Amino acid sequence: MGLLQKSTAIALLGLLACSVHAQALEKVDASSWTYTFSPYAWAAGLSGDAAALGIPKTHIKSNFSSLRKDLDFAAMALFTARKHRFGFFADLTYIKASAGTTFSATSPLQDINVGATALAAMLGAGYAVWDHKKGHVDVIGALRYWDVDVSATLRAKNTKAIHRHDGGKWVDALTGLRAVYYLTDNTYATGWALAGKGGAEFSWDIAAGVGYKINTGLSAQLGYRALGVNYSQDHFHYKMVHKGPVLGLTWRF
Template identity: 40%
Template structure:
């Protein structure tokens, strides 16, 4: 199989077989339109949410005191540069309570990063990122038209970045650094029925810990195909701002999402 074909297979598996991406918290998507709190099942239910996130990335990164480099990649650039990625998530719900989990891994190699200095002509960037989130939700408001959950949890980050400068005084200089940290996150997720089939859905999470700032927001429209399956179209943005003195990782990913939510 050619390298380009392999990348296409890896990309398809990354986005569709389990979750999305460098995305975090896919199962924040409500599985169906809301039902009254008093009518929620008195047994465990589960949901699984594979979806496609056409995300671009922008931001700055640096290692070991070398000049910062700027990343500005569209969705098409990410598709070209991805080496491998896979993600998985799940949700268990009992009455008002829910438990969310989300695991992701992505490795990207890019020649499109640009130096924020006059000491190099271009930059090669390789970045590997692993995240794992565990959260707990509780329904604070609910009726036959809407539901609002409070969500809190922790997210583990592990990232390794390699930067190689080309041309100019720093030509040939290469450095690699890695970091692992945990952030606490809190926020809300909700759903509001427009009709018996169509509904609005979204979430907003923000936190910090090892990072100075960690956030995730999404808004979309869902359609209940049947009781156990919904389709959702929306827009999502995720950002993190981390620095430990030797590694800087200040990036934002954003773009449209389209997914299915299976409830059982």
């Protein structure tokens, strides 16, 4: 199979917890709970291999600049709760994307079109092992649920098109660290590193960013994130690295 030049652009699991600590820019009562809600966007590109029933393993590669054409719909949100050293978070991401490519005139294949939808949901908790007025470091653990569906149409010269639909559902357990450090009263740096497995053979997630407090209840974050996953089950194969800039807003209440 030739190279697939445009990705299906599944940008799973958005900004996770980059915005979860925006509330710490304000002094809060450690005995009370603080909550945040964060809608966000991830302009991610992909690189890796995918295969569906009847469609051989195909290499996929793109960058975030192709998302305007390939991305059909995306909705992402994060909710967090924190009290002193303890915190909980829930993240939900839904992506619908499509892509296609045309093969060279010398190839027996004519073109391939791929459509994909992905739902990713994560529930997790953390505990601050280092807690200071300038920042903190959390040990976190989470369960991440994946639901990926891929449809593909392959056309070869002088033959009927092949239509296939396949997908996978699985849960991975992740653990890692998340940190935030306050540069000024209004700006902070944050990042995390997670890794684990479960239904997938291996999954990892790293990110770094900066945030700015717009007012007492609203802040904005800008950063970069890379997420990798390797999943195989029967005829379905999904081994991808998703990476690109992230942009989000956080409301604190």
